[in-house]
Amino acid sequence: MxxxxxxxxxxxxxxxxxxxxxxxxxxxxxxxxxxxxxxxxxxxxxxxxxxxxxxxxxxxxxxxxxxxxxxxxxxxxxxxxxxxxxxxxxxxxxxxxxxxxxxxxxxTISFLHPFQISFYRRFGWELFALYKKLTIEQKDLRFLPMAHGRMERVEKEALFQTIHPIYEEFSHRYNGMLQRTMRWWEQKILTKDTHAVVYVNQNNERRGYMLYQMKNRHMDVQEMVALDSEAKRALWNFICQHDSMADKVTIITAADDPLPYLLHNPRITQEIVPYFMARIVDMEKLLQQYPFKRIQEPLFFYIYDEYAPWNTGFYQLSNEGVKVFRKEQGKEACVHPPKRGLQLDINTAAALLLGYERPLAFYEMGKLGGRKEDVEKLEAILPYRTSFFMDFF
Missing domain, CATH: 3.40.630.30 (Gcn5-related N-acetyltransferase (GNAT))
Known part of the structure; x- marks a missing residue:
């Protein structure tokens, strides 16, 4: 048994x-x-x-x-x-x-790294984060206009107080970024083979950092975080300083990172990699906490969730808050897909609310059902911020 x-x-x-x-x-x-x-x-x-x-x-x-x-x-x-x-x-x-x-x-939400995306889709998880992998040959390590600050090497014991504030500010630019603790930094981020450097500008402000490894003439940049264009140039130029040590450089970065555009030769290898999946555990609580823009008129939608049935129901969004109508034991309620409003499954809801794609894109894919006018209403109230995830567990 x-x-x-x-x-x-x-x-x-x-x-x-x-x-x-x-x-x-x-x-x-x-x-x-x-x-x-x-x-x-x-x-x-x-x-x-x-x-x-x-x-x-x-x-x-x-x-x-x-x-x-x-x-x-x-x-x-x-x-x-x-x-x-x-x-x-x-x-x-x-x-x-x-x-x-x-x-x-x-x-209210759950993340995982899938061994097989289709397997976890069956249970309500959906892709929410991609990353871009850049592969640069030695001949393309050419300097950008110099920044006027300095690079400093960071030891493991100083990692949290030195680099964490940069990461924290950067994390607010995306949806889904992990709130790292000191223990997470110490246990998960800086391994014994990883080097850490930080960029300090002329005003003595830390504005960027990089985590990387050097092995077999390969520079593997695992995190390259810049809070402004000057820091991005400084970090890139630091990479270029390794032109006598590296035949190849790989960089893991956000899908919307403009770094390739800035290079002298943007024709580098760029690979977009599907990465982490997300699932909404409690739709009602997530919507109650979610910072929608001002809702001009109520918006209705129907969610279906096979493996977390408490999420299945008819939702109404308005400036007064969230109302949910679901079937309860011994009671009748509106739980069938409505003739008006939007219809979507729990997978699409996670990708949508985390900013993986916009409502109109999901509508064109057939993942968001309903009238186009209602899709446009959702577009108007959904704040814009794309998704990214840098960690692994």
Whole structure:
């Protein structure tokens, strides 16, 4: 008989054994102890048969920024099943339980990095973030007009107070960016092989930073964050200073980063990579917190959500707030798609509210149903800010 429950400390060894097998890595005893300490901070849900762990997933309690506001987010990670128990619906059941528990904890939204996008789409997650990968050959490392500040190297112990304020200001320019804590910086961002530098302008203000690795004549830039054009030039010119050390430079950056346009040769390799997925856990609470522009007249839409049925219903948006009409046990309510208003699934709602695409684009794709006049109303009240995500879990 299968049982789903939270893992306890006694189950951690089983969890680590499954993770190492599923993701094909090996931990030392010291690394295992570090992992176990971090597991105390997570909700780990497991499926057990006869006391043996067959499948599991982790929920990380995190915060993200959406239109400059903080939202509680449940980060799904470490989803794994022993091969002999696959295709039995165990992950589906674990995801249902995780959604219910995230809702109880008021984590209105959930992110994950998919092993297969189509798999998680079935359960209501949808792409919300892309990144752009630039590949630049040594011959194209040509300087831009010089900035007048200076570059400073940053040691790990000074990372939070030096670089975090730059990241925090930058994170408010996008939807979905993680609110990093000091512990997150120390544990997740600066590994032993990563170098960190910061740009300080003439007014002694830190306006940009870069995290990178140098291996085998390859400069791998993992984060390049600039708050203004001067900082962007300074960071690029710092990269160019490595022209005798690097045959190739790769840069991970936002899809809307204008850096290629600024280069002497913009004909570099640019790859757009689908990255993280998002899911709305509690639609009503998210809409209540969401900073819509002034709503001139009420807007109606219908949401369908198979795996979190509390989200299914008819929503009315107005300047008075959010009203929801859903079917409740023993009561009748308007839960069928309305003849007026907009219709969309929970997947599209997440991508829409995080700024992955605008309403008219989803309407043209057939992902947003209803009259074009209502789509235009939604366009008018939805603030513009695109999405980006720089982290991994």
């Amino acid at each position: 299968s049982q789903i429950r939270l893992l306890t400390e006694q189950d951690y060894e089983q969890s680590l054994r499954l993770s190492q097998y599923a993701f094909q890595y090996e931990l030392t005893e010291e690394q295992k102890e570090i992992r176990k300490q971090r597991m105390d901070e997570e909700d780990i849900w497991g499926d057990f048969e006869n006391g043996q762990l067959t499948a599991k997933l982790h929920v990380l309690p995190l915060h993200v920024v959406i239109h400059k506001q903080s939202f509680l987010m449940g980060g799904i990670a470490g989803v794994a099943t022993w091969p002999e128990y696959r295709r039995e619906g165990k992950v589906a059941e674990l995801l249902k339980v995780a959604l219910e528990e995230m809702r109880k904890k008021q984590q």
